[in-house]
Structures are given as C-alpha cells and as structure tokens.
Amino acid sequence: MASHGAAKPETLRPSVRRAARVLLLGLACIPALAIADIDDSAYDTATQRTTSAARRAMDQQFERERKLEEARDAREREEAAASAAARLAELAARPYPVRLLESRCTACHKAGHYMEQSHSLPGWWFVVLRMKYLNDAELEIAEIPVIASHLTTIRGAGGLVAVLEYAALPALLAASLLAGGWFRRRRVRARNVIEDRNQ
Ligand code: HEC
Structure with a gap:
C-alpha cells in the first residue's frame, strides 16, 4: 500500500508538467488569437484614440x-411663406373681372380652357348664362355682365361670328322668354300637384 502510495507522485509528476506546458502554450496563444480577432474596419480607432477634450x-x-442647419431650415420656411404671400398678393392685386372670371369658371374648367373660344358680347352672355342655368355654375346675376364683357375684351370676336351672334339675339331672347314661361308653368303645375296631394 505504502509503496503504491509512494509510487503515485512519481508517475503523476511528468503528466502534471505536461499539462502545465500545454496550459502555458495555450495561454501564450491567447494574445495571438485576440489580435487575429481584431477587424480594423469594425472599430474607429481614430475615435477611440481621441481624448475627452477632442470629443x-x-x-x-x-x-x-x-x-x-436649423437656422437654414427656418430661413427656407420663411422664404417659402413670404413668396406664397407675395404670390397671393399679386393674384389679389389683379383687376376684379380677371379674379372673378378665374374664381367662377375654374370650379369646372381648367384655367384658361373657357377662353379658347372667341365670341362677341351677346355670344359670351349666352355662354355664361348657359353655364349658370344649364350647368349650375355658381354665379351671381350681377357677375354675369362683368364676366361677359371681360371675356369679350380678352376673347372678343368680330366679323361673321359677331354678325351671327348679334343676329341671333332676338331669336335667343324670344326662345329664352318662351323657355322661361314654360319652366314657370311647369313649376306652378308641379306645385299644384304637390298641394293637391297634401290636401
Ligand atoms: C358647374 C360647372 C361649370 C362652371 C362653374 C362653368 N362651366 Fe363652362 N361648361 C361646363 C360644362 C359641363 C360644359 C360643357 C357643356 C356645355 O357646353 O354646356 C361647359 C362648357 C363651356 C364652354 C364651351 C366649351 C366648348 O368647347 O364648347 C365654355 C366657353 C365655357 N364652358 C365657359 C365657361 C365660363 C366663361 C365659365 C365661368 C363664368 C364657366 N364656363 C363656368 C360647366 C361649367
């Protein structure tokens, strides 16, 4: 037993030394592994080196x-607002008929589309009346002459068109009176029917 026990350290010692060597070798490799692991692109070494003062x-x-940047943004916003206001002021400073025409006619037409034709004054009256009564354009009665005469100024027609349109006036007038009478009669009749039904 004793000899067995004494022999054990004898046999263990070389293996301990071997294990220690392996361990040391392993430890010696760690820095190499650590260096191999560094990816320069992943670290901003320049930033890491900066001192706190530099930071x-x-x-x-x-x-x-x-x-x-904030100041620049604010300035740009101010400039945009100023130019929008200037544009509005410019639009508002145009003559009344120009503004009226635009505000009343661009509800349905693309700006300028309504100016593709040329008419004499009665012709434009007829167009504008048609817009009001047949197409339900929102127009005050008092605005019709303003718009019609403005359109005649900018898109007036002479020659044959004017002759025909002036010649058509009495016929149009008669037709509109007749149509007006017919509408009124129809409305009265409709009202009577409703009243009859309600009684
Ligand atoms: C509520 C919508 C509406 C408004 C507002 C309106 N129009 Fe029209 N306009 C129409 C329609 C729909 C037509 C096509 C049917 C017709 O000719 O009546 C038309 C047709 C026209 C035409 C004939 C185009 C062509 O090729 O024959 C002219 C010119 C015109 N409009 C001018 C005007 C003018 C000027 C105004 C402003 C006073 C105006 N319109 C406002 C609906 C509108």
Missing part, C-alpha cells in the same frame, strides 16, 4: 452644425 470639441462642432 467635447467634436460635440460642439456637431451642435454648431445642427444650429446652422
């Missing part, structure tokens, strides 16, 4: 740039 300077620089 503060950089922060201040960022802050300055942010403020400049």
